[in-house]
Amino acid sequence: GAVVSQHPSRVICKSGTSVKIECRSLDFQATTMFWYRQFPKKSLMLMATSNEGSKATYEQGVEKDKFLINHASLTLSTLTVTSAHPEDSSFYICSATQQGAAYQPQHFGDGTRLSIL
């Protein structure tokens, strides 16, 4: 159980286009989803936290107009990289969890490798 599906796994597109990445919890209701970014040979950095039905909370330094996050249902969150440029090329990983009084583990998707030409 606790499977998170992330799609697409890889995308290559031209500079200036917008790219949408989907993160789905397949067998549980994800009240909270997280988006991380990982540069080559670097650590994962939290970009934003999204809660179902409310606006995402962005980490300091993350442009909310560049990285649009929508969490419209308990099983789906999307990250849209708008007007992507080569510096946006990176590995993006989502995770999902159920909020609760007790600890709830984060379940990770397999990531999306984004390459902007």
Add this chain to the structure above:
Amino acid sequence: AQTVTQSQPEMSVQEAETVTLSCTYDTSESDYYLFWYKQPPSRQMILVIRQEAYKQQNATENRFSVNFQKAAKSFSLKISDSQLGDAAMYFCAYIPYSGGGADGLTFGKGTHLIIQP
């Protein structure tokens, strides 16, 4: 703000030997969780082991065990009987307990573990 530090960018160990990966962290919270994640070349994030800060007993999962020193804010991972499949990036991570699942993980920079056959 919390920080997680992994001071070993790379470690190498002979197959079947034991290796210890270091991690220190800084937080003002008294209750929190610590994790070790494994990221193989496929870039999947695999949870290796979890430690609750309120538990004095060190967590163990088969060949993986931790040495949790709360006062020293140290959280090392010991891998016994190293296997070729253990080769990967290992990330130490932290999350506060108070968030109830609403907080993203804070990761260290990672340690690249090489297993010599």
